[in-house]
Amino acid sequence: MMSTEINEPAINEPPTRSEPILLGKRDALVRALRNASYEILPFKKTEASVLEHVPLDVALTVTTTEAKGLGPTIDLAVRLSRHGYTASPHLAARLVRDDAHLTDIVAQLREAGVQSVFVIGGDAAEPAGTFPDALSLLQRLDEIGHPFSTVGIGGYPEGHGHIPADLIEKALEQKAPHATQVITQLCFDADTTVNWARTIRARGVALPVRVGIPGAVTRQKLVRITAGIGLGQSARFLKKQQNLFWRFFLPGGYSPTRLVRRLTPSIGAPDNNLAGFHVFTFNELEKTQTWRQEWLARLDAS
Template structure:
């Protein structure tokens, strides 16, 4: 069951408010890549080098494959940001080694998260601690992303996670949201975040052109513990695949469009969770750009 709706994607009307900003957001969209064996080959085959990438971290494989893939993609001409999961970093020395490896390879961006590991590998228990250590190391990266949660976090109280976002914002350059299928929820959250003093640009996380079967295969490849947490967090996504017509990123884009270009919400870009379906995701993005002119 294909997720992208070709005929509808080619003929749907786009709201005028925010249209130019949506074009800019699509041109400047970033793609999230999983560090699986075929990922590098797929990126090189299907993704233009002007599309910036983030490389996720899997608990089962640790930080090594993530950093290695980010380094190789940077060497191939991409702007690739590894996910640095704080709970997988052992200590300050380990972090310094990671920073040295990345900066020597020309990597100038990272995405810092707490991570889902049940037990931290060492001294870092959350993203804030790692961000503070990066500051102590001289802020070695030009772009530092942090996570945003429009629908909250399954195991952290909403007020706590928003206070954490405010604390992390001082150490970051952008926010990338977790998946949210409700445009209104995302926009309302972004407005609240801005009212609370966080003025960083926000990239809206959306699923790309993926199939239900692909999502199931991806979850199975994450390792047993992480797969269970992934399925729990993404149960809303799976539910939507069984609705009549399934999920289409086009409907979400259309509902988000009026919010782009407004000054009250901080929405400045798109971050596409590709699940390594890079050929169909890039084809979907190009259809949108062609239609918008």
Template sequence: MPFRGTEDAVLAHVPRTIPLTVTTTEAKGLAATVDLAQRLAGHGYSVAPHLAARQVRDKRQLADLVAQLREAGIDGIFVIGGDVTQPAGGFPDALSLLEVLDADGHHFRRIGIGGYPEGHGSISQDLIDRAIELKARYATHVVTQLCFDAGTTAAWARRVKERGVDLPIHVGLPGAVSRQKLIRISAGLGLGQSARFLRKQQSMLWRFFLPGGYSPDRLVEWLAPRVSAPEGTLRGFHLFTFNELEKTEAWRRRMLTRAGQQP
């Protein structure tokens, strides 16, 4: 998240071999996201900023954003609709922005889109399923929203593949983040955005906030066999650090060591 101190924390704790994403928040807007992404790219990181379609005013602003990222050597983005109530301009959803990007041409080699194993708090499942089919033609991979049930994630991935979406899927999960930190940061995004965030994560209260309900170790262990299955599309993990970079990196190294791999 593009907060004060994020750049220093990344430099202190995250190896340059780790690909990063920078989120877009409703409060700070796209400028803070792109600025931090540019600075991190200048330090040698592979960075993919979130482009929230509903915060982009028009084609001209989109072209300016693309030019800034090209100049910084950033060749990856993650395109989401975003949760602002009223679109800033002509992009009501991720698909509309992806279509314009494709029509106008771009330099991006990696384009991520969102996946919703448990659906969306304000969009019907039919629309969600149809949207990922349409967006997939412009994307290189999918990153899921948080889901704390391995079976639900695996079943969703199978259903998406049956609908013809063959993109690699990276399972989104929190890293070594305390309950208190997640509550504090999500509240800092703004009350409205926090409420929408929690509505979208239907298992959040039960799987995370209740005592003993969440462990990144347990979820990774449940999902690991499915991620490595050759017949599926689950291909890895995407860690939502909520800026707990030092703890999450230490946890990542510990898990790799436990699995007999080099961190």
């Protein structure tokens, strides 16, 4: 009987020894890959997977969802920090109820030695309390004494599904003084990302930019993830990541290697502040770590 299974793309496709794109950019690319951060989802087996596959020098961010609330995100960031990782929880402003709730969150994180956070507005239809957006939460964190040394904010090279482009970029300019870095959403078009980075730099946002790239994840893994985050959350996830899913069903699928190649000429350029990679692992940590180490091994041998 003929199999109907679609072969997976070569997601771990390693770079070859004769990468012409790397000429003159090797050192910047090595720094970007060596200092890459990983985004993880707070599922039951995540902690064990991190401990098994991720070295301590890889910074982590822990996502949050409306369905599960901030609790699992904070708890995982605390546990990973106690293991010695630099773990940054996503603080979704619309899930923070009030000052007392924020104070409790900050106290939990500081007690565990967490020094960094990633502040987002969040996808909740209605705010749970007094923080309707990321800016309001950032301002309040400043008012209570700048409790974190590293504060990330989101960047949107392809815009935001629910906010007009001019407003989202204005919001970025307003948030930038309260932050230390920008982490972009996934974008598969390198030119779009680079042009966006140049634009925000020209508008005065001088923060280093970590470019969001997909890790070495299979489509089966994405299906399992969306099945595990709840029907409503899955629908929103699929809507936001439809570009990712579409890529999986094109001939050859996608490889993070190809996107890295296209971004490489712009890494470290003074007109865009592209400073590194933020890898959306979708918890496919072993494959993603192997892919990154293959890149670094090739570069070290060049």
